[in-house]
Amino acid sequence: MRQMLNADKVYKYFVLLGDLCLLNLVFISLYGYENNLFAEVAPFPDSMRSSLYLFNLVHLISFYLFPPILQGRKVRPDHIVLRTMRCIACHTFITLSVTTLLDLSALSVHFYLTFYSLFFLVLVAYRLVLRYLLKQYRRKGGNTRSVVLLGCNPNMVELHRELAGDSTTGFRVIGYFNDTDTAQFYTPVPYLGRPLDVINYLQQKPVDQVYCCLPSAQSEVILPIINYCENHMIRFYSVPNVHSYLHRRMYFEMLGNVPVLSIRREPLSFIENRLLKRTFDILFSLAFLCTLFPIIYVIVGIAIKCSSPGPIFFKQKRSGKNGREFYCYKFRSMRVNAESDTLQATASDPRKTRLGEFLRHTNLDELPQFINVLLGDMSVVGPRPHMLKHTEEYSRLIDKYMVRHLVRPGVTGWAQVTGFRGETRELWQMEGRVQRDVWYLEHWTFLLDLYIIYKTVANVIKGEKEAC
Numbered sequence: 001m002r003q004m005l006n007a008d009k010v011y012k013y014f015v016l017l018g019d020l021c022l023l024n025l026v027f028i029s030l031y032g033y034e035n036n037l038f039a040e041v042a043p044f045p046d047s048m049r050s051s052l053y054l055f056n057l058v059h060l061i062s063f064y065l066f067p068p069i070l071q072g073r074k075v076r077p078d079h080i081v082l083r084t085m086r087c088i089a090c091h092t093f094i095t096l097s098v099t100t101l102l103d104l105s106a107l108s109v110h111f112y113l114t115f116y117s118l119f120f121l122v123l124v125a126y127r128l129v130l131r132y133l134l135k136q137y138r139r140k141g142g143n144t145r146s147v148v149l150l151g152c153n154p155n156m157v158e159l160h161r162e163l164a165g166d167s168t169t170g171f172r173v174i175g176y177f178n179d180t181d182t183a184q185f186y187t188p189v190p191y192l193g194r195p196l197d198v199i200n201y202l203q204q205k206p207v208d209q210v211y212c213c214l215p216s217a218q219s220e221v222i223l224p225i226i227n228y229c230e231n232h233m234i235r236f237y238s239v240p241n242v243h244s245y246l247h248r249r250m251y252f253e254m255l256g257n258v259p260v261l262s263i264r265r266e267p268l269s270f271i272e273n274r275l276l277k278r279t280f281d282i283l284f285s286l287a288f289l290c291t292l293f294p295i296i297y298v299i300v301g302i303a304i305k306c307s308s309p310g311p312i313f314f315k316q317k318r319s320g321k322n323g324r325e326f327y328c329y330k331f332r333s334m335r336v337n338a339e340s341d342t343l344q345a346t347a348s349d350p351r352k353t354r355l356g357e358f359l360r361h362t363n364l365d366e367l368p369q370f371i372n373v374l375l376g377d378m379s380v381v382g383p384r385p386h387m388l389k390h391t392e393e394y395s396r397l398i399d400k401y402m403v404r405h406l407v408r409p410g411v412t413g414w415a416q417v418t419g420f421r422g423e424t425r426e427l428w429q430m431e432g433r434v435q436r437d438v439w440y441l442e443h444w445t446f447l448l449d450l451y452i453i454y455k456t457v458a459n460v461i462k463g464e465k466e467a468c
Contacts, residue, residue: 015068018126023059026119027052034111051107055095062090070131073169080127082445086272088120138170146206149176150195150225151213152183155239159211161186174207195221199228213239267444268407276446281380285373296367300331300359307355310336313368318385321408326377328385329368333359363460369411381449382410383437394430404437414440417455
């Protein structure tokens with residue numbers, strides 16, 4: 001076990017060494033190209049050496065804060081890309097903060113933009129290649145973990161499928177212990193004896209990990225095994241029996257000294273992701289509200305006033321994050337009426353003005369919601385906020401409807417760009433919208449937000465039949 005832990009440590013240092021080599025290569029190559037140093041043999045200025053030293057030092061800090069996860073047994077490529085992105089973002093923030101506060105920067109904005117773009121690309125490529133090579137090494141029998149299973153239930157059968165189903169993870173299941181030899185595993189697994197025989201087996205055979213699914217009623221059997229594993233550098237894992245009633249991914253957390261399993265972990269529960277999303281919301285909404293919106297407001301406002309009596313803005317209470325109510329702003333597209341807070345607009349709604357038809361079809365009526373974004377009631381991207389009446393009704397009719405309120409509602413969302421925009425005539429349409437909203441909050445990434453914004457703009461230009 002100790003040798004394997006050292007191997008993982010060496011691999012981590014190898015990744016760091018490659019990172020630093022790439023950083024220096026990209027920095028020197030980019031500076032040499034921009035200053036034509038390769039055509040003319042010219043000295044490397046002292047100011048550039050200082051900047052390069054700073055870049056290397058900051059990468060050591062960023063690497064420590066966001067270490068690579070290449071050596072993990074179950075790691076997807078997008079996990080590697082996301083971790084690298086966080087590392088680069090941290091590097092950028094620290095470097096720019098230090099150079100600005102101490103007035104050390106001898107580099108142009110163009111250099112920073114080009115460097116970090118290139119460094120991110122080569123770093124991702126380098127780490128993905130290393131991950132591929134490690135998987136091939138494990139496929140051929142290197143860097144393995146020998147595993148013993150203790151007990152047998154549906155959870156353990158599923159665990160065996162995860163451990164033995166992919167040879168690139170490096171797990172080697174030696175066998176299992178159970179009261180009876182009746183298990184039906186993914187592939188044949190040797191039966192090693194009863195749970196009372198485990199310690200005797202561990203004393204004779206090298207084992208790295210033990211996975212146990214025995215019920216807590218057998219604690220007198222489990223505790224001696226745990227103590228033996230703790231004293232002999234063997235990893236012990238308890239496998240809770242939740243497969244019989246929950247067929248989904250679970251997440252382990254600690255509340256003080258009490259272990260708990262949560263059924264959902266949203267990427268936006270992490271503070272760095274919330275900070276990134278909120279920063280983008282503020283910058284995006286400010287840019288729009290300070291440039292295009294005043295012109296749109298004057299033109300659309302005059303047109304609304306000429307089309308029908310009433311205010312330019314229509315405000316309505318909607319359900320926001322954590323169910324909190326807020327006033328959602330829109331350009332008024334209907335005549336003032338008493339049913340605006342209870343009756344959903346339809347495609348041929350007689351309350352709509354001719355101008356309102358155009359505003360809804362082009363999504364121009366939604367633009368004042370960037371005021372809500374700036375105020376923090378909404379985000380640029382997220383589940384669309386619903387009327388209070390709809391929240392009350394659908395929360396009773398649709399499973400997991402309220403989950404969509406774990407994040408800020410958005411001006412646009414994943415459901416809207418995947419065919420679930422506009423009027424919901426039947427219950428299945430709202431169910432489809434809710435399913436996509438829940439998927440969004442469980443799979444959020446900044447790149448997904450950018451893609452949704454792009455799709456929204458493309459749909460507006462193309463036109464949408466569902467708009468009402």
